[in-house]
Amino acid sequence: MARNLSNVAASLLPYSTIEAAASGNVDAINAVLKHYERYIAALATRTLYDKNGVPHLCxxxxxxxxMRTKLITKILDFKVNKTA
Structure with missing residues (x-):
């Protein structure tokens, strides 16, 4: 199934936000965290089973x-290439 390129582009973070986050701008870092919020939640969801074997998502x-701490650390370590 082919993805619509306009949808892919709409889901990308703007370069200016990435650049600002890498330089330590708190609002930009929060924007990056917000962007990845659902992905992080999906990765952190676990299936637990009660005593009857019924699965529950937690x-x-x-x-x-x-993961949020790791992302913030990697954002601040990220080096932005400034090409003219």
């Missing part, structure tokens, strides 16, 4: 915090 808050 969000692992510790894993969410770990």
């Amino acid at each position: 969000l692992d808050e510790e894993k969410v915090c770990w």
Whole structure:
């Protein structure tokens, strides 16, 4: 199935936001975290089973915090190439 390129472009973070986040702008970092919020939640969702074997989806808050911290660390370590 082919993806519509306009949908892909709409889901990308603007370069200016990435550049600002890499330079330490708190609002830009929050925008990046907001952009990846659903993805992080999907990765941190675990299936737990009760005593009857019924599955329940649970969000692992510790894993969410770990991934958010890791993302912030990588954002601040990111080097933006400034080409003229």
